[in-house]
Amino acid sequence: MRNDETPVDGVDDLKYDDRGLIPAIVQEESSGQVLMLAYMNRESLARTLETGRTWFYSRSRQELWPKGETSGHVQRVARVLYDCDADTLLVQVEQVGVACHTGEMSCFYRELRRGEGG
Amino acid sequence: MRNDETPVDGVDDLKYDDRGLIPAIVQEESSGQVLMLAYMNRESLARTLETGRTWFYSRSRQELWPKGETSGHVQRVARVLYDCDADTLLVQVEQVGVACHTGEMSCFYRELRRGEGG
Numbered sequence: 001m002r003n004d005e006t007p008v009d010g011v012d013d014l015k016y017d018d019r020g021l022i023p024a025i026v027q028e029e030s031s032g033q034v035l036m037l038a039y040m041n042r043e044s045l046a047r048t049l050e051t052g053r054t055w056f057y058s059r060s061r062q063e064l065w066p067k068g069e070t071s072g073h074v075q076r077v078a079r080v081l082y083d084c085d086a087d088t089l090l091v092q093v094e095q096v097g098v099a100c101h102t103g104e105m106s107c108f109y110r111e112l113r114r115g116e117g118g
Numbered sequence: 119m120r121n122d123e124t125p126v127d128g129v130d131d132l133k134y135d136d137r138g139l140i141p142a143i144v145q146e147e148s149s150g151q152v153l154m155l156a157y158m159n160r161e162s163l164a165r166t167l168e169t170g171r172t173w174f175y176s177r178s179r180q181e182l183w184p185k186g187e188t189s190g191h192v193q194r195v196a197r198v199l200y201d202c203d204a205d206t207l208l209v210q211v212e213q214v215g216v217a218c219h220t221g222e223m224s225c226f227y228r229e230l231r232r233g234e235g236g
Contacts, residue, residue, distance in 0.1 A: 032150025037206040083225040090226040107201040108208040
């Protein structure tokens with residue numbers, strides 16, 4: 001992930017939704033653990049590629065959001081993959097600290113379970 | 119994953135978007151490989167939980183879609199996790215055959231890359 005102005009192959013193929021967003025799955029490279037899903041627009045993807053840290057677009061705050069800005073729990077980008085439909089990203093990272101604001105490593109810490117009484 | 123009518127803890131907490139959909143990341147349980155992202159509505163999630171195979175909602179065809187129906191490349195569900203915002207699912211599966219219609223194991227087989235000339 002070089003910090004320069006070189007064009008990025010594949011970026012022009014990406015399809016954004018009607019809000020200009022594309023979902024980005026974040027996975028820890030070393031463990032394979034899926035950490036979170038967030039959304040990027042063109043600008044946050046460009047910043048992610050330029051800086052080697054994840055930037056997202058907050059749908060609730062309607063602004064760019066540098067992951068770990070306040071917590072220090074940044075994500076160092078190893079690579080960005082995209083899917084066969086070019087409408088989803090898979091960002092493989094090294095997670096500093098934990099990914100979830102709850103303090104859990106991954107945002108996916110709860111399971112849908114059949115009730116005990118069934 | 120039992121095939122009965124027992125209530126599922128957590129299902130009522132889930133948040134669907136304004137189209138009634140929730141994104142579902144599919145990950146191979148054994149390898150940790152992220153295979154695909156697709157969308158579920160309430161009905162496709164219910165069928166997934168009931169049958170132990172993944173069912174999605176096709177946004178283009180506007181219909182329920184049993185994964186692997188024609189190809190035989192079904193996904194046997196090990197567990198369904200949901201995230202801290204309850205607006206994304208992580209479905210861990212055993213993939214029969216390959217996940218992608220291109221014949222690749224994962225839909226994420228391409229990488230955004232800096233151009234060679236840079």
